[in-house]
Each structure stands twice: as structure tokens, then as C-alpha cells.
Amino acid sequence: xxxxxxxxRVMEPGEDILEFIIxxxxxxxxxxxxxxxxxxxxxxxxxxxxxxKAELKKIAKSEAERFYDGTLVDxxxxxxxxxxxxxxxxxxxxxxxxxxxxxxxxxxxxxLHKNLKFKLGIKNLGLVMVDTICNPLRDGVSGxxxxxxxFEIIDSKIGKKDIYGRELKFAKINVGDSLAxxxxxxxxxxxxxxxxxxxxxxxxxxxxxxxxSIEKVSMQPExxxxxxxxxx
Amino acid sequence: xxxxxxxxRVMEPGEDILEFIIxxxxxxxxxxxxxxxxxxxxxxxxxxxxxxKAELKKIAKSEAERFYDGTLVDxxxxxxxxxxxxxxxxxxxxxxxxxxxxxxxxxxxxxLHKNLKFKLGIKNLGLVMVDTICNPLRDGVSGxxxxxxxFEIIDSKIGKKDIYGRELKFAKINVGDSLAxxxxxxxxxxxxxxxxxxxxxxxxxxxxxxxxSIEKVSMQPExxxxxxxxxx
Numbered sequence: 001x002x003x004x005x006x007x008x009r010v011m012e013p014g015e016d017i018l019e020f021i022i023x024x025x026x027x028x029x030x031x032x033x034x035x036x037x038x039x040x041x042x043x044x045x046x047x048x049x050x051x052x053k054a055e056l057k058k059i060a061k062s063e064a065e066r067f068y069d070g071t072l073v074d075x076x077x078x079x080x081x082x083x084x085x086x087x088x089x090x091x092x093x094x095x096x097x098x099x100x101x102x103x104x105x106x107x108x109x110x111x112l113h114k115n116l117k118f119k120l121g122i123k124n125l126g127l128v129m130v131d132t133i134c135n136p137l138r139d140g141v142s143g144x145x146x147x148x149x150x151f152e153i154i155d156s157k158i159g160k161k162d163i164y165g166r167e168l169k170f171a172k173i174n175v176g177d178s179l180a181x182x183x184x185x186x187x188x189x190x191x192x193x194x195x196x197x198x199x200x201x202x203x204x205x206x207x208x209x210x211x212x213s214i215e216k217v218s219m220q221p222e223x224x225x226x227x228x229x230x231x232x
Numbered sequence: 233x234x235x236x237x238x239x240x241r242v243m244e245p246g247e248d249i250l251e252f253i254i255x256x257x258x259x260x261x262x263x264x265x266x267x268x269x270x271x272x273x274x275x276x277x278x279x280x281x282x283x284x285k286a287e288l289k290k291i292a293k294s295e296a297e298r299f300y301d302g303t304l305v306d307x308x309x310x311x312x313x314x315x316x317x318x319x320x321x322x323x324x325x326x327x328x329x330x331x332x333x334x335x336x337x338x339x340x341x342x343x344l345h346k347n348l349k350f351k352l353g354i355k356n357l358g359l360v361m362v363d364t365i366c367n368p369l370r371d372g373v374s375g376x377x378x379x380x381x382x383f384e385i386i387d388s389k390i391g392k393k394d395i396y397g398r399e400l401k402f403a404k405i406n407v408g409d410s411l412a413x414x415x416x417x418x419x420x421x422x423x424x425x426x427x428x429x430x431x432x433x434x435x436x437x438x439x440x441x442x443x444x445s446i447e448k449v450s451m452q453p454e455x456x457x458x459x460x461x462x463x464x
Contacts, residue, residue, distance in 0.1 A: 001235045001418065010395055068460035075460050082368055084457055091394045091403070134457045135376065136314055136368060139449045140386045140406025142413070144367065154372045160422040162323045163242055171323070171421035174372030181374070181413035186233065189403035190392040217371045225316055226368045228300035228307050231463045 001203075005186040006196035017043040017108075018115045025196055027116070032126040032202050034183035036195035037146055038092060040102035040109075040129065050090070050098040060085040063100060066232070079105060080218035081144060083133060091189070105129055106147045110210045113149040124206040126151035130180045130187065130197075136226070143184020145176030145213070152205040153213040174217055175204055233435075237418040238428035249275040249340075250347045257428055259348070264358040264434050266415035268427035269378055270324060272334035272341075272361065282322070282330040292317040295332060298464075311337060312450035313376060315365060323421070337361055338379045342442045345381040356438040358383035362412045362419065362429075368458070375416020377408030377445070384437040385445040406449060407436055 008024040011017075017039060027033055041047075050056050057074060061067050063086035064076035076086035078101065086101070093099040102108045113127050129146040145153065157171035183197040221232045240256040243249075249271060259265055273279075282288050289306060293299050295318035296308035308318035310333065318333070325331035334340045345359050361378040377385065389403035415429040453464045 001237075001414070003233045003235075005233075070457065070460050073457055075457055077369070080369060082458065082461075091398060091400055092396065094396055095398070133367070135365070135406070135409060136458045136462075137309070137312060137451050137453065137456050138376075138406055138409060139451050140404040140409070142406050142409045144370075157420070157422045163423045163425060164324065164326055166323060166327070168323055168422055172372040173417060173421060174367070174370055174374050175417065177367060177370060177372070177374045178413045178417035181410045182233070185405060185407060185410035188389070189405060190389045190400055191395045193395060219369050219371050221369065224369050225302065225305055225307055225366045226314065228302050229314075229463060230368070230461050232461060 002200045003182055003186055004198045005194045006198065007192075007194050008196060010193060011039060011042045011195075013042055013047060014045045015043055017112060018119065021116070021196065022119060025198060027120055027122070027125065027198065028200070029122040030124045030200070030206070032128060032151070032179065032199040032204060034128045034130045034180060034187075034197040034199065036187055037087065037101055037105070037129055037131040038099060039195045040105070041099045044102050044108070046100040046102060047093060047097045048100060049096060051096060056085065056088065056090070056098060059098060059100070060088045063088055079146060080214045081131070081133060081146065083131065087131060101146070106212055106214055109147050109149045124150070126202070126204055126206060128176055128180050128183065130183050132184060132189065141189070143181045145180040148176045148213045149210065150206060151175070152207060153216055155205065176213065176217065234432045235414055235418055236430045237426045238430065239424075239426050240428060242425060243271060243274045243427075245274055245279060246277045247275055249344060250351065253348070253428065254351065257430060259352055259354070259357065259430065260432070261354040262356045262432070262438070264360060264383070264411065264431040264436060266360045266362045266412060266419075266429040266431065268419055269319065269333055269337070269361055269363040270331060271427045272337065273331045276334050276340070278332040278334060279325060279329045280332065281328060283328060288317065288320065288322070288330060291330060291332070292320045295320055311378060312446045313363070313365060313378065315363065319363060333378070338381075338444055338446055341379050341381045356382070358434070358436055358438060360408055360412050360415065362415050364416055364421065373421070375413045377412040380408045380445045381442065382438060383407070384439060385448055387437065408445065408449065
């Protein structure tokens with residue numbers, strides 16, 4: 001499997017994301033294209049004026065499905081992910097502003113997927129919208145898939161056998177998060193200007209029909225392995 | 233960046249891990265080698281007889297630093313990671329047994345690192361011990377670094393600038409977890425017999441001296457972004 005990070009120019013607010021991506025990289029059949037959430041935010045002009053911590057908190061709260069006051073950052077549940085400040089971010093936003101997540105990530109990604117496939121004339125294409133997450137009790141950030149389009153986000157091994165022939169009961173792999181973590185590392189967190197990563201030979205299962213990948217990987221707190229230590 | 237999964241034969245319990253690895257793959261200078269935790273467990277003969285759910289729970293409890301009863305699985309804190317059943321696993325263990333994590337993962341990995349470098353005569357080599365984890369509220373498993381050796385597990389961007397020249401205050405990247413997630417996807421969860429993955433062009437910071445990578449990335453619950461929803 002190969003990951004190829006793509007350095008780009010800085011996108012202008014409101015710029016068309018399809019034209020931007022086509023102008024910055026070459027995409028072949030069976031590629032996975034990882035796209036920073038920020039690129040959609042820029043394209044959809046998701047900036048808000050913000051000058052104080054209190055303003056930031058108010059915006060983050062209004063963006064959250066669930067919101068929990070923290071010390072360094074506030075924690076929010078947003079589209080199935082537990083993220084800092086609802087993804088509302090000061091970094092890589094213009095001075096005096098913050099940048100918000102795209103309004104409907106799955107819809108934006110599916111639309112881009114449809115348009116990219118048509119424009120490029122390719123049959124198999126996977127898209128992953130990537131953002132930064134934290135893992136519980138771990139220092140240093142990692143990455144996750146906000147949503148995916150064009151391939152199966154879950155690879156189920158249930159019913160398959162282990163090396164001793166024992167049937168697996170629980171094993172499902174979150175393909176989106178597993179690969180987004182590396183893409184996010186390659187994108188960086190500072191002035192790398194690398195909002196795109198292309199991966200080849202990923203062995204994912206491509207699909208032609210659209211589905212809600214956010215719903216597919218979202219769990220209710222009570223069904224989650226972390227249920228014993230979470231208070232929701 | 234390239235990830236190359238290595239199919240191997242099944243290791244015999246008690247087999248020397250250094251000789252096994254050298255016989256199964258070629259490692260060049262500046263490579264990152266991802267190794268499934270299970271390979272260390274096999275090599276260290278970490279099997280225990282186990283026939284019932286109650287026995288499994290007892291073993292998992294004795295292996296945990298903190299232990300929380302769950303419904304489908306029990307949750308444990310183990311070497312800085314929140315994992316199912318303290319990493320005690322029925323899958324890919326012989327019938328009637330479970331397999332435990334290596335006794336001292338960092339020590340085992342550092343020793344292998346020293347011996348591999350000496351045997352291969354290479355200067356820069358990174359090792360990552362990889363295991364499966366879950367992310368909160370996410371269906372499907374992902375992977376994390378139990379520990380690393382030979383490179384910096386954290387890449388700090390603090391003090392660096394974003395694209396608008398704003399100084400970053402919090403950005404540290406967990407390089408180990410970010411890359412282990414993809415390696416774990418390539419290793420699979422069933423009978424893939426792929427306990428090794430080699431990555432090249434990873435751009436990690438190699439280092440000559442040994443350090444405790446587990447301590448480096450472990451956070452106290454109160455310092456963690458998830459503090460507002462933890463009940464510890």
C-alpha cells in the first residue's frame with residue numbers, strides 16, 4: 001500500500017472543491033483520496049468571526065450534538081466522533097476567524113465523489129474526509145474518517161476463521177479510521193499545505209451505491225466498549 | 233510512504249523472535265517494522281489454559297492495571313491503552329488456551345531493536361509493537377502502538393506556524409498510533425498470517441537512545457480531552 005501526500009496551494013474561500021482537486025493531483029482508477037475536512041470548510045465558506053475564548057465556546061456549543069465543558073478544550077460529539085470544540089478551529093483559519101466543519105459532511109463528500117468519477121471517467125474511487133482526533137488517555141493526536149464515499153467503511157471478518165480454525169465472533173475492522181490515521185499524519189498539523197493524500201493498493205471494497213458511512217460506524221454509548229468508564 | 237505486509241509461516245511457541253523475523257523478511261536502513269503483539273506473546277510462550285468465560289475474566293483481571301466490567305467484553309487499562317480483556321485473547325491462540333500480552337512490551341521491543349540493528353548492521357531502524365484497539369463510540373476496530381523503539385513516538389509541532397502565521401499551542405502528533413492503525417489493517421484479524429509490516433519513507437525521527445515510549449504517550453485521566461465524560 002502506498003500513500004502519496006499532495007502539497008497544494010492554499011485554497012481560496014468559496015473556491016470550487018472539484019476544480020481545485022483536479023488541478024492539484026492526478027487520480028487513477030482504484031485510488032483512495034483522503035481530503036482534509038478543512039478543504040470542504042474553505043470551499044463552503046464556513047468561517048465565522050471569533051475574537052475571544054467565550055465566542056469560541058458559544059460557536060462550538062451551537063455546532064455540537066452533545067457538548068461537555070473541559071479545561072484545556074471542550075469535548076463534543078459531532079457526527080459520530082468525539083472531537084475537541086466540535087471541530088471549530090482557530091488554526092489554519094484567517095486571523096479573527098474560526099473555521100467550522102462542512103454543514104453536511106456525507107452529502108458534500110458523496111457529491112464530490114459523483115462529480116469526480118464523472119469528470120475523470122473512472123469506475124472505482126474511494127474518498128475519505130479526514131480530521132484530527134485524540135485517543136483516550138493518549139498524548140498526541142491521531143486521525144479519523146469523518147465519513148467515506150465509494151467504498152465499505154467496515155470490513156467484517158465475522159464468521160471467518162483464525163489460524164487455528166476458530167470462528168471469529170466480533171472482528172469488524174474500521175477501514176476508514178485505520179487508513180485516515182496515516183493520511184492525517186502525512187497531512188500534518190501546521191503549515192504543511194498538504195490537504196490531500198492519495199493511497200493505492202489499499203484492498204478496500206469499492207461500491208457504486210451511496211450510503212451513510214457516519215451512521216454505519218456510529219455506536220450508542222451503551223453498546224460501546226467504553227461504556228463502563230463513560231458518563232453520558 | 234509505503235507499507236509492505238509480510239506473510240509468514242505460523243511461529244512456534246517459544247521460538248526466537250529475532251531469528252524468526254530475519255528469516256521472514258528483509259529490512260533496510262530507515263525502515264519501520266511493525267510487529268504484532270502476538271509474535272512476542274508466542275515467542276515468550278504467554279499461553280494459559282482457559283476453557284470458560286469466568287476463567288477468561290479472572291486472567292484478564294490479573295493482567296489489568298485497572299479493570300472495568302463490561303457487557304460484551306471487559307475494559308482494561310494496560311500499559312497506557314484502554315483495551316478489551318487486558319489484551320487476553322482467544323483468537324489466534326491454540327484451542328483451550330488464551331494468549332496474553334508479552335510481560336514487559338517495552339523491554340522486549342528494545343531488546344529486539346538492539347539485536348536486529350546489530351545483526352543487520354543498520355543505523356536507523358524503527359520498531360512498533362501493534363495491537364488492536366477500539367475508538368470510543370465507533371464500530372469496527374483500529375490499531376495502536378503498544379510501544380515503539382528506535383524513533384520518536386511524538387512529533388511536536390508546538391511553536392510552529394499555521395498557514396496564516398499563527399503559532400500552534402497544542403499540536404503534538406502521536407506518530408506511533410497514527411501509523412500502527414494502517415499496519416494493523418494490513419495485518420488483519422483472522423487467518424491472514426501477516427504479523428509483520430514494513431514501512432518506508434515514513435519521515436519519522438530516528439533516535440539512538442532507548443526511552444520509555446509507553447510513559448511518553450500515557451496521560452492521566454484528568455489531563456485527557458475525555459476527562460469530562462470519564463468516571464474513573
